[in-house]
Amino acid sequence: MGPCYMHGPRRERGYRGSRRASRGIRLLRSCLVTLSELEPSPWMLRAFAFAWGAIWGSFVNVVIYRVPLEMSVVRPGSHCPGCGKPIALWDNVPILSWLLLRGRARCCDTRISPRYVVVELASGLIGVAVLDAVVLAMPGESTVYHAATVFLADFGLAMALVAAAFIDLEHMYLPDPITLGGTLIGLATPGLRGLGWLDALLGAAVGFVGVWLPFVVGYKALRGRAGMGLGDAKLTMLAGAWFGWPGVVFAIFAGALQATLAAIVVLVVKGKIEEPESVVRDREELQKAAEAGDAEAIQMLKDDPLATAPGEGVMAARLPFGPFLCLAILEWMLAGPWIADRWLPWLGL
Numbered sequence: 001m002g003p004c005y006m007h008g009p010r011r012e013r014g015y016r017g018s019r020r021a022s023r024g025i026r027l028l029r030s031c032l033v034t035l036s037e038l039e040p041s042p043w044m045l046r047a048f049a050f051a052w053g054a055i056w057g058s059f060v061n062v063v064i065y066r067v068p069l070e071m072s073v074v075r076p077g078s079h080c081p082g083c084g085k086p087i088a089l090w091d092n093v094p095i096l097s098w099l100l101l102r103g104r105a106r107c108c109d110t111r112i113s114p115r116y117v118v119v120e121l122a123s124g125l126i127g128v129a130v131l132d133a134v135v136l137a138m139p140g141e142s143t144v145y146h147a148a149t150v151f152l153a154d155f156g157l158a159m160a161l162v163a164a165a166f167i168d169l170e171h172m173y174l175p176d177p178i179t180l181g182g183t184l185i186g187l188a189t190p191g192l193r194g195l196g197w198l199d200a201l202l203g204a205a206v207g208f209v210g211v212w213l214p215f216v217v218g219y220k221a222l223r224g225r226a227g228m229g230l231g232d233a234k235l236t237m238l239a240g241a242w243f244g245w246p247g248v249v250f251a252i253f254a255g256a257l258q259a260t261l262a263a264i265v266v267l268v269v270k271g272k273i274e275e276p277e278s279v280v281r282d283r284e285e286l287q288k289a290a291e292a293g294d295a296e297a298i299q300m301l302k303d304d305p306l307a308t309a310p311g312e313g314v315m316a317a318r319l320p321f322g323p324f325l326c327l328a329i330l331e332w333m334l335a336g337p338w339i340a341d342r343w344l345p346w347l348g349l
């Protein structure tokens with residue numbers, strides 16, 4: 001025994017290994033440091049949260065544009081919507097590039113929708129809001145690891161809601177990967193929000209049935225068309241999975257209130273509520289295909305409630321409800337405890 005040839009490399013490996021391990025332990029310890037021990041500077045954190053949010057907002061813009069077209073959200077990289085040229089990194093800086101180029105593409109001067117800068121700015125502000133309302137409101141003995149996990153989960157949900165809201169606004173549908181995927185993530189992580197598994201499951205059930213039964217099935221039986229889409233029911237299911245049944249109740253009532261206010265504003269300003277352009281365009285294409293005898297198009301026209309032009313009058317106007325549900329869920333995420341403390345006693349609950 002005692003072959004020296006094994007000792008050299010092994011000892012060296014052991015030494016390096018233990019250094020790596022101690023670095024790992026140091027990293028782990030820094031994650032287990034509590035918020036009060038770390039005493040982070042709130043303004044540094046806010047600046048970071050804003051930049052972080054704006055960068056992800058830039059990705060959310062890609063999702064809003066590509067998901068309805070059934071394109072990959074990862075590849076290829078950003079292209080000019082006008083001429084298809086790849087966009088250079090320095091022309092793709094969130095918020096700043098749009099402002100510096102005054103809302104036009106550098107390559108071909110195509111107008112770039114203000115939606116891009118609106119989403120990036122909103123996402124930056126949402127990053128700051130999640131930090132302030134959720135993370136900085138945590139008790140001092142929470143670990144940095146816990147705070148970071150909760151921030152990432154809530155921020156991720158907020159970005160999914162922004163994407164869903166704008167897709168629904170432009171195309172009047174809510175993508176299943178967002179509503180169903182978001183529900184699954186909510187069901188898997190109730191502990192991050194101080195909920196039990198049962199709260200999350202019950203909330204999801206209340207969220208789906210509470211909208212599907214009266215507004216999809218019941219309304220259709222009464223008036224011959226659904227008052228809300230199945231996508232709305234899946235979205236309130238998501239609200240319940242994340243925030244339990246109180247989140248569902250708030251989402252439906254605050255969503256309806258805000259949708260009504262928005263409808264009044266649109267009616268006063270524009271005189272009528274118009275369907276989004278892309279919905280009208282899709283329907284015209286479908287009708288053309290059906291007239292040409294395409295069996296699939298004929299069936300889709302029969303099944304899809306959006307396939308017939310809306311009737312005249314305010315009651316027949318089509319306003320997507322999803323964006324207002326998304327807004328209400330976001331409000332509950334940021335201000336739920338405050339709303340529950342302040343308003344539930346006032347309502348006698």
Ligand SMILES: [Zn+2]
Nearest residue numbers: 080083107108
């Ligand atoms: Zn171009």
